Amino acid sequence: MAMNKQGRPTTPMGSEQAVFQTVSGNKGLAQAEKLIFEIGDIHQTGVDLAKPVKVKSRLGGMERTDPIGLAGLSEPQAMRHYVRLSQKNYAIDLGVYPLGSCTMKHNPRLNEKVARMPGFADVHPLQPESTAQGALELIHVLAHWICTLTGMPSVAMTPKAGAHGEWCGMAAIRARLDADGHTHKRRVLVPESAHGTNPATAAQCGFSIDEIPATDDGRVDLEALKAKLGDDVAGIMLTNPNTCGLFERDIIEIADLIHSVGGYFYCDGANFNALVGRVRPGDLGIDAMHLNLHKTFSTPHGGGGPGAGPTVLSDALKDYAPLPFVTRDGDQYRFVEHKEGEGAASFGRMCAFHGQMGMFTRALTYMMSHGSDGLKQATEDAVLNANYIQASLSDVMTPAFGGVCMHEALFDDRFLEDTGVTTLDFAKAMIDEGYHPMTMYFPLVVHGAMLIEPTESESKQELDRFIASMRGLAQRAKAGDVDFFQAAPIYAPMRRLDETQAARKPVLRWTEPAEAGK
Ligand SMILES: *Cc1c(COP(=O)(O)O)cnc(C)c1O
Numbered sequence: 001m002a003m004n005k006q007g008r009p010t011t012p013m014g015s016e017q018a019v020f021q022t023v024s025g026n027k028g029l030a031q032a033e034k035l036i037f038e039i040g041d042i043h044q045t046g047v048d049l050a051k052p053v054k055v056k057s058r059l060g061g062m063e064r065t066d067p068i069g070l071a072g073l074s075e076p077q078a079m080r081h082y083v084r085l086s087q088k089n090y091a092i093d094l095g096v097y098p099l100g101s102c103t104m105k106h107n108p109r110l111n112e113k114v115a116r117m118p119g120f121a122d123v124h125p126l127q128p129e130s131t132a133q134g135a136l137e138l139i140h141v142l143a144h145w146i147c148t149l150t151g152m153p154s155v156a157m158t159p160k161a162g163a164h165g166e167w168c169g170m171a172a173i174r175a176r177l178d179a180d181g182h183t184h185k186r187r188v189l190v191p192e193s194a195h196g197t198n199p200a201t202a203a204q205c206g207f208s209i210d211e212i213p214a215t216d217d218g219r220v221d222l223e224a225l226k227a228k229l230g231d232d233v234a235g236i237m238l239t240n241p242n243t244c245g246l247f248e249r250d251i252i253e254i255a256d257l258i259h260s261v262g263g264y265f266y267c268d269g270a271n272f273n274a275l276v277g278r279v280r281p282g283d284l285g286i287d288a289m290h291l292n293l294h295k296t297f298s299t300p301h302g303g304g305g306p307g308a309g310p311t312v313l314s315d316a317l318k319d320y321a322p323l324p325f326v327t328r329d330g331d332q333y334r335f336v337e338h339k340e341g342e343g344a345a346s347f348g349r350m351c352a353f354h355g356q357m358g359m360f361t362r363a364l365t366y367m368m369s370h371g372s373d374g375l376k377q378a379t380e381d382a383v384l385n386a387n388y389i390q391a392s393l394s395d396v397m398t399p400a401f402g403g404v405c406m407h408e409a410l411f412d413d414r415f416l417e418d419t420g421v422t423t424l425d426f427a428k429a430m431i432d433e434g435y436h437p438m439t440m441y442f443p444l445v446v447h448g449a450m451l452i453e454p455t456e457s458e459s460k461q462e463l464d465r466f467i468a469s470m471r472g473l474a475q476r477a478k479a480g481d482v483d484f485f486q487a488a489p490i491y492a493p494m495r496r497l498d499e500t501q502a503a504r505k506p507v508l509r510w511t512e513p514a515e516a517g518k
Contacts, residue, residue: 030084030493031084037071037512039077040072041071042067042070042071043067046078090436091104095435096435098438098452099439100453101271101295101382101407101455102295103301104300104301105295105455105457106457107298107300111361111362111366112362114361117361119135120358120361123135125352125353129333129335135357138360138364139157139354139360140333141364142360142364142367143326145364145367145368146291147312149277149367150269150280150281150312151280151282152289153315154312155311155312156321157308157326157355157360158322158324158349158354159350160306160307160355161292161308162197162268162292162309164290164309165310166198168290168311169266169287169290169317170188170202170205170207170237171322171347171348171350172321172347173205173235173266173317174234175320179320182262185233186206186207186232186234187207187208187210187232188209188210188233188235188236189210189211189212189225190209190211190237191212191220191225192212193242193445194237194238194242212228219242219249220248220250222250225257226257229257229258234263235264236258236263236265238251238265239267239270240271243443244401245407245408245409245451246401251285252284252285259285264316265285265286267281267286268289268290269281270291270295271295272289272291272292273378273407273456274379276378277372277373277377282312288313288317290311291309291310291312293307293309293310293356293359294307297363297366299358299363306356308359308363320346322347323337323338323346323349324343324353324354325343327342377456383405383406383407385454385456385458386405386406389454389463389466389467390405390409390411392471393409396470396478397411397470398411398413398414400449408451409451409454410449410451412450413449413450419477420485421482421485421486423441423449424440429473429476430473431491432490433472433473434469435466438450438453439453
């Protein structure tokens with residue numbers, strides 16, 4: 001252990017020593033933090049208010065009589081509570097986040113600045129159209145960029161997430177099938193490597209699901225697909241690049257096969273950031289595809305925050321798009337709100353208003369600040385970074401499939417064979433290394449999967465630092481240091497939680513301890 005001149009250690013305690021517990025539970029400069037209800041007393045307020053003057057209630061007996069039950073904290077207490085909590089979080093602004101765009105990629109600050117401009121930030125969905133022309137124009141221009149990038153004739157802007165966009169596309173397919181009297185077409189083919197939301201969406205829209213197996217190289221088994229074709233097939237839901245991070249090479253043939261039985265091709269385009277500027281879905285025979293603005297186009301969505309899942313639709317489906325949508329008459333923009341005129345064939349309304357204005361603003365800012373050449377480069381850098389990681393680690397870890405990957409590097413757990421270390425242990429040790437773990441045990445078709453998506457915004461220095469940590473861990477596992485892995489994480493605020501208990505019996509509500517009640 002490194003010592004300073006006074007003979008004191010300069011590095012943190014190693015795993016071999018017993019972990020010393022402080023009286024407070026604090027560690028170094030990090031303060032332990034309780035629940036907000038345990039700090040603030042629900043029987044007092046954080047501010048001194050003068051006793052209200054007596055007024056006659058105009059609430060007709062609906063006024064609250066019970067205590068409100070919120071923790072009373074002063075401003076500095078409230079600030080500290082949330083800042084302490086934020087310091088227990090890992091963040092994209094702290095380091096590499098190997099979950100990638102699926103969870104968090106760099107959100108350029110320019111996007112935030114534009115989204116805060118009052119004309120966009122303060123716009124109200126019920127204000128007269130004539131006073132919101134700039135916002136409507138923004139939606140219209142963004143739709144134009146999306147159609148151009150995808151090579152598709154139309155886009156539905158209202159869906160508020162990827163899965164919501166899937167629902168939009170499948171509802172449009174169902175509306176078209178019904179309009180044509182093809183009510184017997186109710187079977188949807190879903191490859192094994194599809195994202196879990198795909199079969200869930202198809203089921204939600206009233207279709208039955210028929211699974212297609214994957215080949216050994218992680219792609220759709222074309223022969224198995226052919227065997228499943230029939231007159232009752234409504235369509236296919238295919239993720240491309242698929243969840244193994246691979247491009248579906250036979251995609252055009254798959255589109256032709258589905259169309260030959262009168263079905264529609266839904267493509268899950270959540271991973272469009274691997275394709276922008278290189279491939280246009282419209283050229284692949286796709287009928288419907290959602291984009292995740294909160295993945296590809298960098299709008300923030302950590303912690304279940306807002307998303308946006310605009311869904312592009314082919315000529316066959318575009319008339320069935322959800323209400324409302326923006327249209328342009330001369331130099332005026334307006335919403336089509338009702339099932340009449342241009343909206344007559346619409347399958348209806350998915351949400352109260354037009355979608356996520358803040359996300360639209362950020363996504364268009366991202367697109368326009370990159371330009372078409374910059375968007376293409378972002379795609380290429382995302383793919384390059386993933387391949388750099390795969391190539392740099394392939395001598396110590398085991399890539400699940402040979403060859404070039406798209407925007408994600410996928411490893412399996414063969415390199416851990418006979419070490420006693422599992423994918424989970426490996427991920428926990430990454431926490432001590434200062435990295436949020438990658439996606440684990442997904443996709444399901446790969447044993448002990450470790451899926452790493454660095455995104456385009458990581459520098460070579462950051463990638464090299466991450467790779468060095470991963471190499472070190474892989475070598476340590478192979479050297480037989482199983483105890484180290486099973487003890488990890490040592491430095492995290494919490495070590496190993498009972499994840500099963502947390503998932504099956506979550507405690508979501510704070511209740512006041514009986515003896516404290518007054
Ligand atoms: C993220 C993702 C989805 C779902 O998107 P949400 O916005 O989380 O609903 C669907 N498919 C794929 C491939 C994804 O990566």
